[in-house]
Amino acid sequence: MRSLSKKKGDMYYAMMLTVPALILALLFIFIPIIDSVIKSFQDYKVRNIIANVPGEWNNFENYTKIFISGSLPNAIINTFSFVIMVILCQFVLGMALALVLNSNVRFARFFRSIMMTPWVVPTVISALIWMWLFQPQYGLVKYFVQLFTGGEVTDFAMLNNPDTALMGVSIAALWKQIPLMTLLLLAGLQNVPSDILEAATIDGAGSLRRFFSITLPYLSPVVKVSISMSIIENFKQFPLFWTMTGGGPDGATTNLAILSYREAFVSMNMGSGAAVTTIWMALMIITIGVYNRLFRTQDMS
Numbered sequence: 001m002r003s004l005s006k007k008k009g010d011m012y013y014a015m016m017l018t019v020p021a022l023i024l025a026l027l028f029i030f031i032p033i034i035d036s037v038i039k040s041f042q043d044y045k046v047r048n049i050i051a052n053v054p055g056e057w058n059n060f061e062n063y064t065k066i067f068i069s070g071s072l073p074n075a076i077i078n079t080f081s082f083v084i085m086v087i088l089c090q091f092v093l094g095m096a097l098a099l100v101l102n103s104n105v106r107f108a109r110f111f112r113s114i115m116m117t118p119w120v121v122p123t124v125i126s127a128l129i130w131m132w133l134f135q136p137q138y139g140l141v142k143y144f145v146q147l148f149t150g151g152e153v154t155d156f157a158m159l160n161n162p163d164t165a166l167m168g169v170s171i172a173a174l175w176k177q178i179p180l181m182t183l184l185l186l187a188g189l190q191n192v193p194s195d196i197l198e199a200a201t202i203d204g205a206g207s208l209r210r211f212f213s214i215t216l217p218y219l220s221p222v223v224k225v226s227i228s229m230s231i232i233e234n235f236k237q238f239p240l241f242w243t244m245t246g247g248g249p250d251g252a253t254t255n256l257a258i259l260s261y262r263e264a265f266v267s268m269n270m271g272s273g274a275a276v277t278t279i280w281m282a283l284m285i286i287t288i289g290v291y292n293r294l295f296r297t298q299d300m301s
Helices: 002-039 046-051 061-068 071-101 108-114 123-133 140-149 165-189 194-202 207-235 239-244 256-266 270-300
Strands: none
Touching: 002 270, 046 270, 061 071, 061 270, 071 108, 071 165, 071 207, 071 256, 071 270, 123 140, 123 165, 123 239, 165 207, 165 239, 194 207, 207 270, 239 256, 256 270
8 A cells, every 4th residue: 555655646746747847838839839720721911910800711722822832842842952961961970070089089179179169159140150151252162262273263152042052051050060960979979888899890890890880870879869859950940041041042042931931920921821830840740750760660670
């Protein structure tokens, strides 16, 4: 009886600790999400908010309009292109830096201490820094391009060119996000058992074989969490795009975040903005779900 009452007491105590978090999640996450999904099926504009009048139900009209206009498919393509590009480069460069910093290279401790500087810089400040670096007349990037090409570069408007604008924003995102990825992977590398690596070295395994057969499997949980965080971070990226390009030129950098903001607060159509947000949220959930499924399948194999 005592053990049973103790278990009940522990259960009640755990519930008391959990209930406040559930209430906050309900008030600030679940209810706004449900409200946004409902408004995505309504003709709900700023005048409805001013007059305190509920929106009129219009079924899938908001979704149909943004899809027919071509803005939604373009935003989806830009979002996935940006996410895939940034995550692949971020993982490769972060892993390379983590391996270097985990070795006995000179000044490794110093670089570990300063590598988080880009990450702690606010996103808007990062965007302004890279706008200055990409400046077409006197930007530092243009100077280095001229230095390496050995000629006069007259047209280097990276952020003003539809073919290169998304790449420019991606470079700025990488500069800010690689330090955190490196730190997480570095923490994982330091937990890889050194005795197993030494045994593999004695058995004649090369560095690549040790990395793919020992190091990478031990890093599997860290890699899963790191990439999941990166997917979410880049899927909802707004300040970098809005500050650097505003979604231009010609919609080349209009992602789902920019499109949602424009529909809701520029076109003043809250229903259309909610429709974009609903699609945006659904795509992010599906992407994370597919990624976790693939990762789980790989672990089982």
